[in-house]
Amino acid sequence: MNKKVYIVILNWNGWKDTIECLESVFRSKYNNYKVIVCDNCSNDGSIEKIRQWADGKLKANITDDPRIAFYTSPAVEKPLQYLEYTREQVENGELSIDEPPLILIQTGKNLGFAGGNNVGMRYALAKSDFDYIWLLNNDTVVQNDTLLYLLEHVKGKPQMGICGSTLLFYDNPDKVQAFGGAVYNSWLALSNHIGLYQDYNVPVDYLEIIEKKMDYVVGASMLVKREFLLDIGLMCEDYFLYYEEVDWAIRAKKKYVLGYAPSSIVYHKEGASIGSSSNPLEKSFIADFYANKNRVVFTKKYYPWLLPVVYSSLLISIVNRIRRRQWSRVIFLIKILFSLGEYRHERN
Structure with missing residues (x-):
């Protein structure tokens, strides 16, 4: 070989x-x-x-x-x-x-x-x-x-x-x-x-x-x-x-x-540069943002008929972030949920 x-x-x-x-x-x-x-x-x-x-x-x-x-x-x-x-x-x-x-x-x-x-x-x-x-x-x-x-x-x-x-x-x-x-x-x-x-x-x-x-x-x-x-x-x-x-x-x-x-x-090391983690409590802002945003992007592309289910699960995610007092994450989840324009996290 x-x-x-x-x-x-x-x-x-x-x-x-x-x-x-x-x-x-x-x-x-x-x-x-x-x-x-x-x-x-x-x-x-x-x-x-x-x-x-x-x-x-x-x-x-x-x-x-x-x-x-x-x-x-x-x-x-x-x-x-x-x-x-x-x-x-x-x-x-x-x-x-x-x-x-x-x-x-x-x-x-x-x-x-x-x-x-x-x-x-x-x-x-x-x-x-x-x-x-x-x-x-x-x-x-x-x-x-x-x-x-x-x-x-x-x-x-x-x-x-x-x-x-x-x-x-x-x-x-x-x-x-x-x-x-x-x-x-x-x-x-x-x-x-x-x-x-x-x-x-x-x-x-x-x-x-x-x-x-x-x-x-x-x-x-x-x-x-x-x-x-x-x-x-x-x-x-x-x-x-x-x-x-x-x-x-x-x-x-x-x-x-x-x-x-x-x-x-x-x-x-599991996402050392961007703070990815299997534990949602340890996930960085940028990792949390794209993990949730792309649930919608991917579903729209391949399974659009399942969007209502995904949106419902995002509502649950919002409730969890409120319980943790992660207010900045609550805001981006609401923007994703209601598709309020093209919402992006600063990439650099």
Whole structure:
């Protein structure tokens, strides 16, 4: 197996997480890959910090948990060669023939999850020399065989368009965040990660059931086939944050199936840059805003007859925010509920 893989990592004000992720990625046992880091117009000096790391002038922050630190230390050999592009150069095809291990792309503005990752995928499509793209969250650490197991699982399965990994909580690696994907409830416009909070040491012997159950692959780790991209297209940029994965999956449903590689392990910090959390009490304003706004956006697009049900659930959300005295969140939920113009959260 010598298929070329582009690993696309999106950064937004999260250089500490990103360079820890890169330390693990560049220790991969699979060697035919290039890494693309897309920076969504960070204002914390992320690009400069990543440059310093690649030059060997800045060390990554390594966890004290030896189960995870094993995959990030000792540090990979530096310096690492890299090239830097703007989004305009990528979109105009102004790319170098020579390709170092690391490509840095400045997107120029905060394009959101889909928009930022799409820039990296457009680079790969412009080069036209790859077989797979691995979309990997920057707030992750991977084992050195994580990519190998993904590639092994999709081998010989032409209808498998996207494959996911076993996601474990970075701060509690004995607990599962997701067995590859999630189940989507179209009535409530909400998702549930398969296996959430289960003990990881309990063997999973129902792979086929999980793959049939999955409505989409969780975006923290998605191995995407080149044929899938050429056929279905890039991720939809209407959402900015959340619902991109389920939108992608529903567009491809009649042509492709989803996969899950159980032995492909990813330790995930769960939304470190935007304050996402499985616990609604810990969810940041921006995460709460887009999670609720896009329930309506996605339902209007694919299940418009279910809008009354989704609106009813938003009313319940409003009551819950009132009980918590989260008045700013009450306001945006009311605006979403009554569709009072195009209400957006400041993205930068």
